[in-house]
Structure formats: C-alpha cells, structure tokens
Amino acid sequence: MLSIATKVERIVMDSPFLSEGLRRGLINLSELARQLQPQLESDLWKPVGQAAVVMALRRVSERLPAQGAGAQEIALARKTGQLTARTDLVELTWRESARTDACHRELLARADRRGDMFLTVTRNVNEAMVVCSRPLIPLVEAVFDGECLLARLDNLNAVTLQLSDESHRTSGVYHAILKKLAWDNVNLVNMISTHSELTLIMDREHAGAAFAVLAGMVTH
Structure with missing residues (x-):
C-alpha cells in the first residue's frame, strides 16, 4: 500500500501547476493539504491527517529543482x-x-x-x-x-x-x-x-x- 508521502509526491509531480507553484513558494500548504485530504483518503482507504499531508508537501517542495535547473537545461x-x-x-x-x-x-x-x-x-x-x-x-x-x-x-x-x-x-x-x-x-x-x-x-x-x-x- 502506498504511503501518504508517496501518494502526495505523485499528485504533485503529475501536475505542472502544483509542482511549479510549490517550487516558487506560491501555494499555502495547509490549504492545499485540506483540499487533497478527500482524494488521499479515497485512494489510500484510510483516514489521513492534515498535518501529515502538510509535512509530505513540505518535503516534496524541498526536493523540487531550482528554477532553470535539471532536465529542462539538459x-x-x-x-x-x-x-x-x-x-x-x-x-x-x-x-x-x-x-x-x-x-x-x-x-x-x-x-x-x-x-x-x-x-x-x-x-x-x-x-x-x-x-x-x-x-x-x-x-x-x-x-x-x-x-x-x-x-x-x-x-x-x-x-x-x-x-x-x-x-x-x-x-x-x-x-x-x-x-x-x-x-x-x-x-x-x-x-x-x-x-x-x-x-x-x-x-x-x-x-x-x-x-x-x-x-x-x-x-x-
């Protein structure tokens, strides 16, 4: 079964708007976590706490490449x-x-x-x-x-x-x-x-x- 962190990372990386918004620091993590909760609970078949989602989002955003770096230059x-x-x-x-x-x-x-x-x-x-x-x-x-x-x-x-x-x-x-x-x-x-x-x-x-x-x- 997927963990909360893994599922959150997949959701973010599948959306150019979420990944770019997180990388630029434009998204309120608490509000995004609240909106993602129903989808996560449905996909993972278990209750999901908002604090856990916020932590997963913070970790994903910290790993996103800086603007102008990574595959797009290569x-x-x-x-x-x-x-x-x-x-x-x-x-x-x-x-x-x-x-x-x-x-x-x-x-x-x-x-x-x-x-x-x-x-x-x-x-x-x-x-x-x-x-x-x-x-x-x-x-x-x-x-x-x-x-x-x-x-x-x-x-x-x-x-x-x-x-x-x-x-x-x-x-x-x-x-x-x-x-x-x-x-x-x-x-x-x-x-x-x-x-x-x-x-x-x-x-x-x-x-x-x-x-x-x-x-x-x-x-x-």
Missing part, C-alpha cells in the same frame, strides 16, 4: 539556432484507409521541399495526419481527394527545439518542457518528435508566449 542542445519558428500552418487528419500509404508516397514525391515550406506526414493506428505550410494545401487536398477528412485546423504556428543527442537518456525531458508551457497557459495542438528535434504545434495566438517560454529555457 534537454536543449548547446549551440546556436536551437529554436526555429514556422507560421501559417494547417493540420489535416484523415481516417486510415487502403490508400493511405499511396497518398503519403505521392505527397512526398510531389511536394515542393523548399526551405520556406513546412511538411510533416504522420500515420497512426486509425488516422493519418499532415501538417504543412498553407501554399501546399492545394497539393495535399488533391493527393488525398476522396479520403475521409476527420479534422482540419488552420492558423497554426510551430516552434522546433533542437535537443541534445543524449536527450533520449534524460528522464523527464518532455515533461520539463511541457510543464513550463502549461504554467504559462500555452495550449498545444500537437507534438512531432524525431531523435533530436521536438516540434510543438499551437494556435497562432499562443505562438509568441510559447517562443518566449522556450527561449528562456535555452542554454548557451
């Missing part, structure tokens, strides 16, 4: 040009079909891959997705003509982070990045990752805030 490459912004993107999602592979091949073969054009093609279990620069939309729609379009999102921007080659060995790399964005109320539409790059897709209105947050995490 994640980013130590070189210039770590952030790349793209504007005026469109995301289209189709239902998976027998033609999906052929559509992908045709699109990649015909697409204009100039440096100012953005294009990613993703296939999941039941859906296929394309994120591209707006000028490529006529080609994309022609290639996928007749396929079942599930969703289209316009007015998107993207920020690509250059990660270190060892980022895949660092625990919490993505969590550190997403926590910072969530704390600043930046909503992400999608994420696209490769070995050493992470591209975050968001509505245009959130792009400026996202870039500012990520630029602050870059190490030089």
Whole structure:
C-alpha cells in the first residue's frame, strides 16, 4: 500500500501547476493539504491527517529543482539556432484507409521541399495526419481527394527545439518542457518528435508566449 508521502509526491509531480507553484513558494500548504485530504483518503482507504499531508508537501517542495535547473537545461542542445519558428500552418487528419500509404508516397514525391515550406506526414493506428505550410494545401487536398477528412485546423504556428543527442537518456525531458508551457497557459495542438528535434504545434495566438517560454529555457 502506498504511503501518504508517496501518494502526495505523485499528485504533485503529475501536475505542472502544483509542482511549479510549490517550487516558487506560491501555494499555502495547509490549504492545499485540506483540499487533497478527500482524494488521499479515497485512494489510500484510510483516514489521513492534515498535518501529515502538510509535512509530505513540505518535503516534496524541498526536493523540487531550482528554477532553470535539471532536465529542462539538459534537454536543449548547446549551440546556436536551437529554436526555429514556422507560421501559417494547417493540420489535416484523415481516417486510415487502403490508400493511405499511396497518398503519403505521392505527397512526398510531389511536394515542393523548399526551405520556406513546412511538411510533416504522420500515420497512426486509425488516422493519418499532415501538417504543412498553407501554399501546399492545394497539393495535399488533391493527393488525398476522396479520403475521409476527420479534422482540419488552420492558423497554426510551430516552434522546433533542437535537443541534445543524449536527450533520449534524460528522464523527464518532455515533461520539463511541457510543464513550463502549461504554467504559462500555452495550449498545444500537437507534438512531432524525431531523435533530436521536438516540434510543438499551437494556435497562432499562443505562438509568441510559447517562443518566449522556450527561449528562456535555452542554454548557451
């Protein structure tokens, strides 16, 4: 059975708002403990005292890394040009079909891959997705003509982070990045990752805030 301290730590670490708030000293521990009591008693199947929860919260907050330390610095490459912004993107999602592979091949073969054009093609279990620069939309729609379009999102921007080659060995790399964005109320539409790059897709209105947050995490 989980202890109170272990359960409290899991609750805090699962919430970017709680972990960041505790790290910054912005949260009243007694009030937070009072609000967590019902959940803890339900999960642990036993009465939980408020003083014990406060003590567990205090110990968790003392172990949280200082601002700017830890995985979020390790994640980013130590070189210039770590952030790349793209504007005026469109995301289209189709239902998976027998033609999906052929559509992908045709699109990649015909697409204009100039440096100012953005294009990613993703296939999941039941859906296929394309994120591209707006000028490529006529080609994309022609290639996928007749396929079942599930969703289209316009007015998107993207920020690509250059990660270190060892980022895949660092625990919490993505969590550190997403926590910072969530704390600043930046909503992400999608994420696209490769070995050493992470591209975050968001509505245009959130792009400026996202870039500012990520630029602050870059190490030089």
